[in-house]
Amino acid sequence: MSEVTISPKNTRRPWLAILLSLIIPGLGHLYCGRIVRGLLMAFLFGLLGNMIWASVVFLSPLRAVFFCMFLLTYFALWLVPAVDSYNIARHTKSDYELKDYNRLIVYFLWAVMSSGSSVIGALHFREKFLEAFRVPAASCYPAIVPGDRFLANKLAYKKSDPRRGDLIVFINPEDRRVKYVKRVVAVAGDTVEIKDGELYINDQKLERQKLPDSELDKIRIEIRGALLKGDLYEELNGQVKYNIFMAHPPHLSIPDFSKIAIPEHHCFVLGDNRNNSYDSRNFGPVPLATVIGRVDFLYWPVKDISRFGSLSSE
Amino acid sequence: MRRQEVYDIWNKAREQIDVKEDFTDKVMNQIFLYEQKKSKTFFDYRRFVDLISANLTAQAAFVVVGAVVGLTRVVFMFAVILGY
Numbered sequence: 001m002s003e004v005t006i007s008p009k010n011t012r013r014p015w016l017a018i019l020l021s022l023i024i025p026g027l028g029h030l031y032c033g034r035i036v037r038g039l040l041m042a043f044l045f046g047l048l049g050n051m052i053w054a055s056v057v058f059l060s061p062l063r064a065v066f067f068c069m070f071l072l073t074y075f076a077l078w079l080v081p082a083v084d085s086y087n088i089a090r091h092t093k094s095d096y097e098l099k100d101y102n103r104l105i106v107y108f109l110w111a112v113m114s115s116g117s118s119v120i121g122a123l124h125f126r127e128k129f130l131e132a133f134r135v136p137a138a139s140c141y142p143a144i145v146p147g148d149r150f151l152a153n154k155l156a157y158k159k160s161d162p163r164r165g166d167l168i169v170f171i172n173p174e175d176r177r178v179k180y181v182k183r184v185v186a187v188a189g190d191t192v193e194i195k196d197g198e199l200y201i202n203d204q205k206l207e208r209q210k211l212p213d214s215e216l217d218k219i220r221i222e223i224r225g226a227l228l229k230g231d232l233y234e235e236l237n238g239q240v241k242y243n244i245f246m247a248h249p250p251h252l253s254i255p256d257f258s259k260i261a262i263p264e265h266h267c268f269v270l271g272d273n274r275n276n277s278y279d280s281r282n283f284g285p286v287p288l289a290t291v292i293g294r295v296d297f298l299y300w301p302v303k304d305i306s307r308f309g310s311l312s313s314e
Numbered sequence: 315m316r317r318q319e320v321y322d323i324w325n326k327a328r329e330q331i332d333v334k335e336d337f338t339d340k341v342m343n344q345i346f347l348y349e350q351k352k353s354k355t356f357f358d359y360r361r362f363v364d365l366i367s368a369n370l371t372a373q374a375a376f377v378v379v380g381a382v383v384g385l386t387r388v389v390f391m392f393a394v395i396l397g398y
Binding site for chain 1: 383385390394398
């Protein structure tokens, strides 16, 4: 009597386990009947993904180091479930007893839920913690070069107000669709005045020290087809130092700005490219309610890769 | 016609049919094939997996495709946050 095999073979295929794990970490384990291990892998993968971004928000001043470290670990951890599920599949007996969850629909649902939660998590993170921006203008040159991309930390001002020297992103008071990035030079209660090209905060002239032109060599930019020429200075504002740029042509000299007091819940912002910036001299002090976050992390520097990382002033 | 007569005629006719030894097997096979055909879905993934498993190059190709899909998925997550 010829034999009819009705029950299907349930061998776990190692290549399929790898394939599933590479697409969604943990899915290969589910296929091999190791649901708990799969869930653990998926959880660790998600956790590390969050740690990459958390390092940018919380781990100042070594955020660049931690960012790179977590990023590398993240990609390594992406491979671990694949290798692990491959080994499990290889050592699974050919008469593997199918579990209730060994169904195509369950794999599909796992993939959809895992991807969906990742997208929702990423959108939430972007909404509440970090937001990326690309700068098209040179108003904050040399700290930010046109084309630079950075992450703004939205948690930075939850418990405190912007401080002098902070680079902030805020909503343009004259057009809410546009966001600006400028440097805070004075905060509520301070007075600001510009006289003969010099900046006075609380009637104290801010000290400037000229820096060698060579510091700009790697980040020279062109404005309307012509190389932007000027001098680089280090400005000392209270305890904070940052670099500013003064373009050369005399017609771009900084106009005087009469003394004003910064009202409560406002700050006064200027572009680092002092005579090429549209800032508080034009639209007045910025309400803190319109501040989106602090510019913390330059993740895509143009021209000079060594600028990658932290953007906080000294 | 009486019932007994009907039965005798059927019984006689039955004895004249040559039922081979593997008749039962054939019937069972037909039933099995029928059941299989009935439950056949649009895409038989088990058969597909078996097909791929028989070819090492195809396996490697699928794993590479999986790696590309997985990497794209990870990069997409980064792009959601780093998009501006």
